[in-house]
Amino acid sequence: MADLSESQKEVVKIEIDTHLATMHNLTSSKIGGPSGIIIPPYRILRNMEDQMLSPPSKECEYVFCHMDLSQHNIIVDPVTLKIKAIIDFEYSGFWPVQFELHFYTRLGPSVGREGEIDDTNELLKFLTVIVLVAF
Incomplete structure (x- = not known):
């Protein structure tokens, strides 16, 4: 996708939204991968070294997310x-x-x-709460 023109990318973005909707229809009461292992997204992992456990959620469901959906992927x-x-x-x-x-x-x-949404702190807070609940 990274090699496409901007107008071509706009066409592809419409299909990506369809694939995201399909993935987001898969739900779970626990965060992390299907095996239960949590591998935080790169934007978190680059600042962190500890492994974490994930307890089930009592309040919300999680959806299947790619978490690294850049044009190169x-x-x-x-x-x-x-x-x-x-x-x-x-x-x-x-x-x-x-x-x-x-x-x-x-x-x-x-x-x-710069100038884009940076959810790193919000995601770190979320993961910190998950870790505190796990222990």
Whole structure:
């Protein structure tokens, strides 16, 4: 996707929203990957070293999120502009949907840049509460 023109990217973004909606229909009462292991998104992991456990939630459900959906992780047929693959699911898992930021709307890594939403502190607070509840 990163190699497409801006007008081509707009076409692909519409399909991405469909795929996100499908992924977000998968729900869980626990955050993290399907195996139960929590691998925080890169924007958190780069500042953190500890492993965490995830207790079940009593108040909310989590949806399946990619958590690293940048243009480089979306493989697009340049002729049809159809998504052929979404790759690099190492940070994916069940998370509150508000943490699935749309990094695919611009080139670059899956972190907030100057002038963009940066949810790092909010995500760290969320994870801190999860860790405190687990212990």
